[in-house]
Amino acid sequence: MLRKIITTADGSKTIQIEEWNEQYHSIHGAIQEANHVYIKHGLLFCFDLLKFLNGKVQEISVLEIGFGTGLNAFLTLLQSEKHPMDVHYVGVEAFPISSKEMEALNYAEELQVLEKIALFEEMHNCTWEKENRLTSHFTLKKQQKLFKEITEKDQFDLIYFDAFGARVQPELWTESIFKIMYDALKSEGVLVTYAAKGSVRRALQSVGFSVERLPGPPGKREMLRARKGT
Numbered sequence: 424m425l426r427k428i429i430t431t432a433d434g435s436k437t438i439q440i441e442e443w444n445e446q447y448h449s450i451h452g453a454i455q456e457a458n459h460v461y462i463k464h465g466l467l468f469c470f471d472l473l474k475f476l477n478g479k480v481q482e483i484s485v486l487e488i489g490f491g492t493g494l495n496a497f498l499t500l501l502q503s504e505k506h507p508m509d510v511h512y513v514g515v516e517a518f519p520i521s522s523k524e525m526e527a528l529n530y531a532e533e534l535q536v537l538e539k540i541a542l543f544e545e546m547h548n549c550t551w552e553k554e555n556r557l558t559s560h561f562t563l564k565k566q567q568k569l570f571k572e573i574t575e576k577d578q579f580d581l582i583y584f585d586a587f588g589a590r591v592q593p594e595l596w597t598e599s600i601f602k603i604m605y606d607a608l609k610s611e612g613v614l615v616t617y618a619a620k621g622s623v624r625r626a627l628q629s630v631g632f633s634v635e636r637l638p639g640p641p642g643k644r645e646m647l648r649a650r651k652g653t
């Protein structure tokens with residue numbers, strides 16, 4: 424399918440699948456959306472939760488559903504330098520972007536961290552199927568496979584569920600996929616997603632998640648956060 428780089432409302436780029444009229448991020452702002460959904464309501468929430476439960480946070484293991492442009496991974500790496508956390512990040516992606524696409528993205532520039540651009544490139548160029556240490560606080564393992572092939576159990580503190588929308592890939596927003604997510608999480612694990620549809624919330628609840636609706640990023644009324652524990 425044809426992919427095209429576009430600029431979103433906050434100036435950051437994303438990829439569009441023309442045939443589906445679907446983007447890798449919100450057209451209202453790729454960085455804004457990622458920061459709101461995955462960092463604020465995902466990573467930083469999980470960081471506070473683990474601190475509350477265990478007294479301190481040492482390690483956070485994150486599973487990303489749809490590594491795509493690497494924006495969520497890059498923002499997470501930047502956070503790991505600001506807070507006392509060591510992040511082990513697994514990004515699953517069946518259809519990796521090309522080097523040309525990667526070069527057209529402007530995240531380091533928009534985030535004003537041009538000195539980190541080599542790290543962003545390393546995220547894309549590092550070996551698949553192997554844990555790569557990118558900084559003293561961040562490791563990345565990219566796995567090239569379908570989401571339905573994920574077999575990890577009780578391994579992750581946090582899941583970034585960032586698949587294309589149910590309008591174009593309804594098969595990814597089903598009980599069978601959410602069961603795989605539920606099983607992959609540790610007992611107090613958290614899943615966040617930009618989606619807010621009632622059918623998605625019910626599918627999450629039906630496999631055992633407690634689900635809350637939270638205010639969405641600019642341009643979107645709500646998003647969902649699901650917890651394995653109560």
Ligand SMILES: C[S@@+](CC[C@H](N)C(=O)[O-])C[C@H]1O[C@@H](n2cnc3c(N)ncnc32)[C@H](O)[C@@H]1O
Binds near residue numbers: 519
């Ligand atoms: C919304 S985009 C992900 C955006 C990404 N998190 C980012 O920050 O760029 C969804 C991603 O899921 C991938 N994908 C679609 N169907 C998949 C499947 N069945 N299994 C694995 N990856 C899939 C796409 O190639 C795409 O990269």
